[in-house]
Amino acid sequence: MSDNALPLVISAPEPRTLDLIFTPPQLALFRKKYRIVETTPEGVAKLPANVLAEARYIVGQPPIASETLQKMTALRCIFNVETNLLNNMPYETLFARGIHVVTTGLVFAEPVAELGLAMALNLARNIVDADLAFRQGKELWGGDGNQTARLLSGADVGIIGFGDLGRALNRLLTGFRTRSRVYDPWLPPSILVDNGVEPASLDEVLSQSDFVFVVASVTSENQGFLDADSFAKMRKGAAFILLSRAGVVDFDALMQAVRSGHIVAASDVFPEEPLAKDHPVRALPGFLRSAHRAGALDIAFKRMGDMVLEDMDLVDRGLPPLRSKRAERETVSRMRSKPVDRN
Amino acid sequence: MSDNALPLVISAPEPRTLDLIFTPPQLALFRKKYRIVETTPEGVAKLPANVLAEARYIVGQPPIASETLQKMTALRCIFNVETNLLNNMPYETLFARGIHVVTTGLVFAEPVAELGLAMALNLARNIVDADLAFRQGKELWGGDGNQTARLLSGADVGIIGFGDLGRALNRLLTGFRTRSRVYDPWLPPSILVDNGVEPASLDEVLSQSDFVFVVASVTSENQGFLDADSFAKMRKGAAFILLSRAGVVDFDALMQAVRSGHIVAASDVFPEEPLAKDHPVRALPGFLRSAHRAGALDIAFKRMGDMVLEDMDLVDRGLPPLRSKRAERETVSRMRSKPVDRN
Amino acid sequence: MSDNALPLVISAPEPRTLDLIFTPPQLALFRKKYRIVETTPEGVAKLPANVLAEARYIVGQPPIASETLQKMTALRCIFNVETNLLNNMPYETLFARGIHVVTTGLVFAEPVAELGLAMALNLARNIVDADLAFRQGKELWGGDGNQTARLLSGADVGIIGFGDLGRALNRLLTGFRTRSRVYDPWLPPSILVDNGVEPASLDEVLSQSDFVFVVASVTSENQGFLDADSFAKMRKGAAFILLSRAGVVDFDALMQAVRSGHIVAASDVFPEEPLAKDHPVRALPGFLRSAHRAGALDIAFKRMGDMVLEDMDLVDRGLPPLRSKRAERETVSRMRSKPVDRN
Amino acid sequence: MSDNALPLVISAPEPRTLDLIFTPPQLALFRKKYRIVETTPEGVAKLPANVLAEARYIVGQPPIASETLQKMTALRCIFNVETNLLNNMPYETLFARGIHVVTTGLVFAEPVAELGLAMALNLARNIVDADLAFRQGKELWGGDGNQTARLLSGADVGIIGFGDLGRALNRLLTGFRTRSRVYDPWLPPSILVDNGVEPASLDEVLSQSDFVFVVASVTSENQGFLDADSFAKMRKGAAFILLSRAGVVDFDALMQAVRSGHIVAASDVFPEEPLAKDHPVRALPGFLRSAHRAGALDIAFKRMGDMVLEDMDLVDRGLPPLRSKRAERETVSRMRSKPVDRN
Structure with a gap:
């Protein structure tokens, strides 16, 4: 031809x-x-x-x-x-x-979901600070180092947004026997049920989860919809993992919720990227940072x-x-x- | 009564x-x-x-x-x-x-498996050093920070030992669609097949895996059976995750294999616990350390x-x-x- | 309001x-x-x-x-x-x-898939004729009655068409550890892979399966595309289960393939519905009949x-x-x- | 040597x-x-x-x-x-x-489980009598033939006994999203939970199931433990599938429960094998018979x-x-x- x-x-x-x-x-x-x-x-x-x-x-x-x-x-x-x-x-x-x-964008779902799961496990087991302590000879051995450690297996998980990324995350959780509640107003509830998760309101997801994953896109309607009130509703000590876009959260409120010790958090996205060298999130204990690296493999x-x-x-x-x-x-x-x- | x-x-x-x-x-x-x-x-x-x-x-x-x-x-x-x-x-x-x-001991299987999976994902995505760089204002954004990043999903996984812990790990891997080869000379091959993994020789597990998990108990026969030769057989850049007992590896050879850049590694167990303050593993890049914290939740x-x-x-x-x-x-x-x- | x-x-x-x-x-x-x-x-x-x-x-x-x-x-x-x-x-x-x-039409997927699976198991174990023989006191006990019996577990399965119905069937097969090949020219191969089945040509599906399920819709292009040649390609003794529309098969050729003993078959759909009282399929051994009842629950x-x-x-x-x-x-x-x- | x-x-x-x-x-x-x-x-x-x-x-x-x-x-x-x-x-x-x-005996688990599942689907969809009617030109088309048809997907399932056979059956049910309750007094409840089923009393299994599978061995303690009272507790129209040994049921009571129309049933085992030519189960509507053929492949x-x-x-x-x-x-x-x- x-x-x-x-x-x-x-x-x-x-x-x-x-x-x-x-x-x-x-x-x-x-x-x-x-x-x-x-x-x-x-x-x-x-x-x-x-x-x-x-x-x-x-x-x-x-x-x-x-x-x-x-x-x-x-x-x-x-x-x-x-x-x-x-x-x-x-x-x-x-x-x-x-x-x-x-x-x-489907191609990013799996890499981002893997990083999100890794972040959740890192927060649950405090892996980063434990390795840093080990480097410095200050590590705590055995149960002494596990005062706040907990399992993802069997935990209550909340997922906000259930597009390609939410589904990829849900698939990775298959072996963890979690109870997963999902908030996604753009989807019919029965599709969530078909995927083995429970349709839930935003409040239920926030208040009844040990781990909250945010994988919702920013739209004209949901900018900053996760704010101080939202974080206050979360369980004491719960983990908040932000994977989609910083625009959906009030980032200052998120940092404050972590700073106060109410929750721990991880994020791959930030209000400005690159972020100012003196941005306070850089030094915030209880916060795991990733420089928009989740998907770009x-x-x-x-x-x-x-x-x-x-x-x-x-x-x-x-x-x-x-x-x-x-x-x-x-x-x-x-x-x-x-x-x-x-x- | x-x-x-x-x-x-x-x-x-x-x-x-x-x-x-x-x-x-x-x-x-x-x-x-x-x-x-x-x-x-x-x-x-x-x-x-x-x-x-x-x-x-x-x-x-x-x-x-x-x-x-x-x-x-x-x-x-x-x-x-x-x-x-x-x-x-x-x-x-x-x-x-x-x-x-x-x-x-079954109670430790799930916590150890979760830490093992977290270690694998940490090695794959370099989470600890990336967070540390972020704290110091030296982070690399997006793909720039992902030069060695890779996925666990779809990877070749090797598991050495398939008791409670190996099975718990295999269950956590359910959603990752890995191809998993298992070496366990104490088990009939058909039990491995029933569990959805492939029976393999130790050499196959070492040489054909992107991630090798060691979850075998120490016995009178297998002390130090993972040595310099074993690590040399591994794929360049592969990850070695030690979760059971330090006694099954030649720890110096493991450190050398990491130091040389041939593999990366993580371990929850060490030749002496607690470990000497000046032990070289504390400062070894490419090595993720955990102070026997995997199970003690x-x-x-x-x-x-x-x-x-x-x-x-x-x-x-x-x-x-x-x-x-x-x-x-x-x-x-x-x-x-x-x-x-x-x- | x-x-x-x-x-x-x-x-x-x-x-x-x-x-x-x-x-x-x-x-x-x-x-x-x-x-x-x-x-x-x-x-x-x-x-x-x-x-x-x-x-x-x-x-x-x-x-x-x-x-x-x-x-x-x-x-x-x-x-x-x-x-x-x-x-x-x-x-x-x-x-x-x-x-x-x-x-x-999604509502019909699950009921049709269940009947399809039931048909496959009926053909594999000859359940209908065994019950009829039992009623008449002519049953064969134990292995004597199992000369042609076989398992679906671990079998090679072929699925033609992978819309809602094919997926529902695939989901029902989850516990059977089958190797499933799928022919669907309207789908990208990677979607099949994501669903855990192998993309295959029509010839591969026909010639390498122990059970062939036909769940493809009739289109302007595929009327009668399963004909004498197709059945000849099937494994000796394999089972052919027709669930979508009779229009996709040459029904006379299908009956002939069953009559000759080359394959066994089941169908929920027929060239005319209702079917003539003297239609030869009514008396055809090796053929399991269902009067378009698969979905209408x-x-x-x-x-x-x-x-x-x-x-x-x-x-x-x-x-x-x-x-x-x-x-x-x-x-x-x-x-x-x-x-x-x-x- | x-x-x-x-x-x-x-x-x-x-x-x-x-x-x-x-x-x-x-x-x-x-x-x-x-x-x-x-x-x-x-x-x-x-x-x-x-x-x-x-x-x-x-x-x-x-x-x-x-x-x-x-x-x-x-x-x-x-x-x-x-x-x-x-x-x-x-x-x-x-x-x-x-x-x-x-x-x-593990070798029989899979074949028996497949026949058991087939029996359940046959009872749910009345496949034998529908094929018989079709042979005789008396078939009912579409929904007309489905007055009592129902799904196994999403149904309440009860399993009595959870040895190799119960587990094989449970595995086959994976894709059906059933809620499965299990009665097995020889097992710790947490093992049932680990297998994704709910530990339950015998009464709960009988009274809250749409399909009851009996896969318990006969022991010195449980001979005839499923009797008229047991069947009376079952849901109207529920299906009873007997796969292990006739000794665990009062067979006359089982036949009476079917004869009365309270339940439907299937069995692979009988009080005497071979069975008397004039045994009433041979002519009992609502009863599917198999001559101890479930495992002997x-x-x-x-x-x-x-x-x-x-x-x-x-x-x-x-x-x-x-x-x-x-x-x-x-x-x-x-x-x-x-x-x-x-x-």
């Missing part, structure tokens, strides 16, 4: 790169199956008319004006490999035309390429994409997670 | 205490169902003849001479709540008479009391004990784990 | 009825939360203009002309409770306008009402429906399963 | 044969690793003194007099491959000497050989047998299941 017969892909994956999201063999396959036109996000609008007219896919999340979209008559699917949805394209038109906008990025190839294969055969997650007409404009500017 | 009709228990649980192994309500129940004669391990031999003659149970692991045992005509079961078997009683006579010697000790009560209830009804683990005639003399002198 | 402020639902669920799909308390809730206008499928077009203009939901699958749809300016979701999609409404317009068309119908209420609640709050299954623009016109005319 | 150096095995496996319990390659291995002296059960006592003196193992359950046992100074383990324990050897001496008596017998080889390998290395089940001093004399006289 001549190259011109291959489906055309506009590639503008910034801040990702094709080398980041594809393994070499997958990238070779990608280049073999498709004509790839590589450009910057800003460059998309300036592409020749025939390129726009022939493009079946976009990889990336470039700004797209209505005029540009009008020229893209063969467009079938936009693969957002940054994974946070910006409000930079005419979604209504895309939905009306049946052009899918999909994100590949090479293996996660490489799985993006797999997802893109699998879904392109479906769309090429006239089927809907199923591997990536589709933006929804109802919710696309509500999402407020800031995109990342680094990988 | 008059108190004298209650079954008699000799209690000498040192280094445990009844308050350690029973919750208050369980202790009340214990005292209600049985006549308890409390003494020291050394005091057992000096108990009045009628106490010895009437004793149905011993809680503890006191030294028992043959003459003493001969006087204990009603003895049915000895509950070793320290959990390491000493060679301080005539086991052959006990077995011949059908007196069970049981240990309650209050909840674990309390479960001992539950086990004792459940098994006494069975034996009271003429049934064999099933909750605790019975010493085996064939292996009792091979066990070499040092007992603890603290809880 | 005055009744007129309640969202308006046009109810035309034929062949279902509201009493069939709702329990009394759920029906009371439905009537309390919504204004229900009940009509026949044909009656929808004749409803007053204001009813059409105000209708937020339709329950049922009435024929809808473009002119009618144009009047339904508030329509958000059509709940097809028959569950097979007819080509009787302007789907393109519905999709363009973002009106969801959803089906509640009262409990399944009642769950439809739960789904409708859960999804209406989401849509009422501006969210997309998640419990029911959405018709897809790409595939809606390919579905060819005949609707049922009885419950 | 000269043959005389091989460990000696006395083989008297009646009613089994070596060909029944070993696959050809396993039998070859058995003959290669051991000196096999084959005899009848009665022949054991007459074996030459040196054979008796050298025998390390017995395969079978021959009668053994004390004098014979005294001559067997090297005996380490008796493998009962019939699997029901007869009172035909001096167990006390065997236990005192530390000679293991083990049974290989060829694959089960072959697994016996695997178990024997695995445990001999352990004992050869000075370890206790772990694959087979050991007779217990406390309970051996209570077992009353009649041995089979056919395979």
Whole structure:
């Protein structure tokens, strides 16, 4: 088949790169199956008319004006490999035309869930401070070092948000026989039940858990919804693990709840990233810090390429994409997670 | 029923205490169902003849001479709540008479497995040093901090020893979809298969794993069986997690393998405990230390009391004990784990 | 709130009825939360203009002309409770306008999967004929009656189609430790892997399975795709269990494969329903028959009402429906399963 | 190694044969690793003194007099491959000497559990009579044929007895999300909890279950313990599935409970086997019959050989047998299941 017969892909994956999201063999396959036109996000609008007219896919999340979209008559699917949805394209038109906008954020679910579980176990067993004490010859042996130690097995777990990440976390908890309550107002309760967790109100999740995992996206409605009142409702000594976006919590209130000794906490996300060198969370005992490292593993990025190839294969055969997650007409404009500017 | 009709228990649980192994309500129940004669391990031999003659149970692991045992005509079961078997009683006579010697070490399986899993995740994600860097304002953000980060999900896991602890660990791994190979020469391979793991040789476990967990007891045959050669067989960068007893490894060789950068490691046990203040492992990068804290949780000790009560209830009804683990005639003399002198 | 402020639902669920799909308390809730206008499928077009203009939901699958749809300016979701999609409404317009068309067929997955599993076990153990022989005093005892008996546990299982029904079946097989291969060209392979099954070609599924379950919908492309050649590829003595629609198999060829002794089979669906009294499948040894009874359990119908209420609640709050299954623009016109005319 | 150096095995496996319990390659291995002296059960006592003196193992359950046992100074383990324990050897001496008596009945757990599950599903969906009606052209289509149909998924399940068979059944139920209550007075409740089932009294199991599975062995204490009162406590329409031994039920009362329409039932075992040609259970509607076929599959017998080889390998290395089940001093004399006289 001549190259011109291959489906055309506009590639503008910034801040990702094709080398980041594809393994070499997958990238070779990608280049073999498709004509790839590589450009910057800003460059998309300036592409020749025939390129726009022939493009079946976009990889990336470039700004797209209505005029540009009008020229893209063969467009079938936009693969957002940054994974946070910006409000930079005419979604209504895309939905009306049946052009899918999909994100590949699923790849981060497993790495983030693993770090979240690790954080919970670290808080439960005080692993970091125990190792530091050991380095300094101040370690406490046996039960002497376990005054606040407890188990995750059999514990009451609360999960706020039950998208890909909440589900990945729930899967990792399989062997722990926890009782898990989930708050997710965007899901029908029966889907939670099908996943083996209990639908619960936010108050129930906060007040009846030994470990609370926050994995909810920021939306226009939930910014800062976890505040001083929320932390006050938590069980004395419970652990709060923040994995999604700092925007959903009142971070000062969280630090205060830890400082007062009411709860312990861990977080992978912060109000500003990078964080000021003198930010008080850096020196806060009872707080475990991770510098937005939960998801950004090479293996996660490489799985993006797999997802893109699998879904392109479906769309090429006239089927809907199923591997990536589709933006929804109802919710696309509500999402407020800031995109990342680094990988 | 008059108190004298209650079954008699000799209690000498040192280094445990009844308050350690029973919750208050369980202790009340214990005292209600049985006549308890409390003494020291050394005091057992000096108990009045009628106490010895009437004793149905011993809680503890006191030294028992043959003459003493001969006087204990009603003895049915000895509950070793320290959990390491000493060679301080005539086991052959006990077995011949059908007196069970049981240990309650199962209670430590879950806490140790949780710490072991936490250690694996810590090594995989470098959580301790990342938090330390964050405290010092030197953290690396996102993928920059993840150069060596990897997943446990889907990894090749090796487990050496598949008793209570190996099984508890395997259960915790349920949600991780690992491929797990197990080396345990004391078990028939089909039992491993029934547990969803692959029977493997020691070499296979060492050379084909991303994470190696050592949960084997020390026996007269396996002291120091994990040595420089063993570590050399491991995959570059693999993680070695030692949870059972330091006696099974050549500890210097382990440190050298970590120092050289070939593997990373974590350990809850050490050649001497407490450890010399200037022991080189304290300053060894790539090594995560825990001061024999894996099992000694209050909840674990309390479960001992539950086990004792459940098994006494069975034996009271003429049934064999099933909750605790019975010493085996064939292996009792091979066990070499040092007992603890603290809880 | 005055009744007129309640969202308006046009109810035309034929062949279902509201009493069939709702329990009394759920029906009371439905009537309390919504204004229900009940009509026949044909009656929808004749409803007053204001009813059409105000209708937020339709329950049922009435024929809808473009002119009618144009009047339904508030329509958000059509709940097809028959569950097979007819080509009787302007789907393109519905999709363009973002009106969801959803089906509640998920409710049948569990009942059908249970019957499918039962059929497999019946074929494996010859339960029907053994009971009949027992009634007649001709039973064979112990191993004498087990010449062809075999286990499902540990067997090679093939599943053709992996929608709701395939997944429900896979879940029921959890405890059987089967090796399950799945053929589903509409799904990306990695989704199969995530579900613990192996993606496979149709030939692999047919030729490497001890039990083959057919749970694929009929589409415009797969009618009769399981034919004499397919059955010839199956293992000698393997079991073929047909659960979806007779249209996907060459039924005569299936009977011939059973008659020849090459395979055994079970089916819940037939080329005509009801079936001619003299149809040869009625007397065919090695064939287990069920008169399209797999899904039609009262409990399944009642769950439809739960789904409708859960999804209406989401849509009422501006969210997309998640419990029911959405018709897809790409595939809606390919579905060819005949609707049922009885419950 | 000269043959005389091989460990000696006395083989008297009646009613089994070596060909029944070993696959050809396993039998070859058995003959290669051991000196096999084959005899009848009665022949054991007459074996030459040196054979008796050298025998390390017995395969079978021959009668053994004390004098014979005294001559067997090297005996380490008796493998009962019939699997029901007869009172035909001096167990006390065997236990005192530390000679293991083990049974290989575990092999039947999986086949029996599969038939039990199949019976439950058959009763729930009336599969036998529905197929019979179909043969006769009297089938009812769709929901018309499902008036009494119900699901096992999500049902309340009761299990009486939780040995190998109860556990195998529980494993098969994994995917069904049942709530399972178990009555087993020989087990500590926490072991039931560990297996994911709820410890319950016999009354609770009978009165709160939709499906009751009886998998308890007959003992000197429980003969006929399930009687008219027991059946009266069951839920109207519930299913009673008898899989272990007829001796635990009052069979007439069971038939009467079915005849009256209070419950439905299935059984693999009967008061006499074979059963009288005119026994009323043959014609009893609502009763599913199986002629003691649940366990006697060829694959089960072959697994016996695997178990024997695995445990001999352990004992050869000075370890206790772990694959087979050991007779217990406390309970051996209570077992009353009649041995089979056919395979």
